[in-house]
Amino acid sequence: MRPLKIGDLEIKIPIIQGGMGVAISLSGLASAVANQGGIGVISAAGIGMREPGFEKNLRQANRNALIREIQTARKKSNGVIGVNLMVALSDYDELLKIAVEEKVDLVFMGAGLPLKLPEFVFEQGFENIHTKFVPKVSSAKAAKLVFQYWHQKFNHIPDAVVVEGPLAGGHLGFSMKELTENPVPLSELIKETVAAMIPFEELYHKSIPVIAAGGIYTGSDIVSIFEAGAKAVKMGTRFVATHECDADLAFKESYLNSIKEDILLINSPVGLPGRVINSDFVQQIKRGETKPFKCPWKCLKNCDYKQVPYCISKVLLNSAQGKMDIGFAFAGANAFRVNKIVSVKELFDELISEYEHALELKKHQNSFASAIRIAV
Numbered sequence: 001m002r003p004l005k006i007g008d009l010e011i012k013i014p015i016i017q018g019g020m021g022v023a024i025s026l027s028g029l030a031s032a033v034a035n036q037g038g039i040g041v042i043s044a045a046g047i048g049m050r051e052p053g054f055e056k057n058l059r060q061a062n063r064n065a066l067i068r069e070i071q072t073a074r075k076k077s078n079g080v081i082g083v084n085l086m087v088a089l090s091d092y093d094e095l096l097k098i099a100v101e102e103k104v105d106l107v108f109m110g111a112g113l114p115l116k117l118p119e120f121v122f123e124q125g126f127e128n129i130h131t132k133f134v135p136k137v138s139s140a141k142a143a144k145l146v147f148q149y150w151h152q153k154f155n156h157i158p159d160a161v162v163v164e165g166p167l168a169g170g171h172l173g174f175s176m177k178e179l180t181e182n183p184v185p186l187s188e189l190i191k192e193t194v195a196a197m198i199p200f201e202e203l204y205h206k207s208i209p210v211i212a213a214g215g216i217y218t219g220s221d222i223v224s225i226f227e228a229g230a231k232a233v234k235m236g237t238r239f240v241a242t243h244e245c246d247a248d249l250a251f252k253e254s255y256l257n258s259i260k261e262d263i264l265l266i267n268s269p270v271g272l273p274g275r276v277i278n279s280d281f282v283q284q285i286k287r288g289e290t291k292p293f294k295c296p297w298k299c300l301k302n303c304d305y306k307q308v309p310y311c312i313s314k315v316l317l318n319s320a321q322g323k324m325d326i327g328f329a330f331a332g333a334n335a336f337r338v339n340k341i342v343s344v345k346e347l348f349d350e351l352i353s354e355y356e357h358a359l360e361l362k363k364h365q366n367s368f369a370s371a372i373r374i375a376v
């Protein structure tokens with residue numbers, strides 16, 4: 001595989017582990033991925049919820065936990081480390097500042113369009129910031145909107161862009177209708193986004209790598225999506241079933257035990273569809289049962305915490321801690337294909353060897369096809 005270049009940052013293997021909250025991808029998984037030459041990503045969503053006394057001051061708990069996880073990942077790896085930040089988080093600005101101060105290599109900004117940037121970025125100046133900014137979007141239109149906005153307002157553009165298609169796990173940037181009726185293939189989204197980036201690449205004399213996410217499962221999938229123009233892949237589901245993934249074994253086993261029919265879409269209380277693995281708890285939620293809770297702090301800007309039937313952050317944390325009777329597992333559409341837990345190294349080895357094999361096969365097919373053309 002060709003290394004991924006994002007500005008002056010070179011990533012040996014163009015595989016990015018998607019940030020997964022709550023507490024699914026922390027320093028353990030991120031450092032293991034970085035050690036294999038990919039990008040390991042710590043998810044900042046609800047990161048402080050496991051800290052003692054978080055109910056009293058979740059803002060402080062989030063801060064402490066994010067600093068600790070970044071520093072721990074750095075101790076365990078000299079590789080490339082990123083942080084995934086949801087724009088929808090109430091303390092998004094603060095956590096972004098921490099990620100920049102801790103000099104993480106990249107920040108992935110999803111769950112909302114990262115149009116605005118906190119003041120410290122301008123005080124410090126883009127040129128003095130080590131961290132690369134990478135928005136996550138679900139369409140070429142959204143990518144264009146973010147790049148246009150940054151260009152006009154900040155005279156600067158993001159360093160790369162992730163396009164996440166309809167097969168991804170977690171919250172999805174599509175309506176339920178878009179997901180269920182003729183979902184647009186990821187390859188189309190990639191082609192459109194690559195084309196939409198050309199004017200910005202010309203304007204800024206730099207390349208803007210388009211990164212593909214959602215439903216990528218094998219090395220052969222990577223070959224296909226690279227053919228559509230992606231320069232790297234961001235994978236979540238595959239990394240859940242690794243020994244190094246920070247979730248409890250019961251969470252990983254829910255992937256192993258699932259069948260195709262278990263992978264369901266639900267309406268999350270934050271107003272977005274989410275993909276989950278079916279369970280008794282999911283059925284209770286689907287029936288409209290409520291799970292009363294006390295909200296110590298409104299962690300998501302747009303959460304109507306007095307009205308929502310349950311706390312999404314708490315439910316996700318419960319599942320990460322293996323309490324599957326009071327939580328559900330977010331998962332990509334391919335989660336049912338997972339049948340064993342492997343090490344991150346084994347996963348990388350498998351993906352790379354599948355990739356090389358699929359590439360070789362393509363080359364043979366192409367030369368066979370041209371030989372036939374010449375003969376005819």
Ligand SMILES: Cc1cc2nc3c(=O)[nH]c(=O)nc-3n(C[C@H](O)[C@H](O)[C@H](O)COP(=O)(O)O)c2cc1C
Pocket residue numbers: 017018019020021022024043045084086110111136164167168169170171213214215216234235236237238240329330331332333334
């Ligand atoms: C368990 C789980 C939790 C996730 N949590 C988040 C999250 O907190 N924020 C986010 O932006 N994306 C989240 N995602 C999306 C992943 O980062 C990644 O983009 C996506 O899973 C890619 O699709 P795949 O799972 O088919 O590989 C999550 C995905 C999974 C499977």
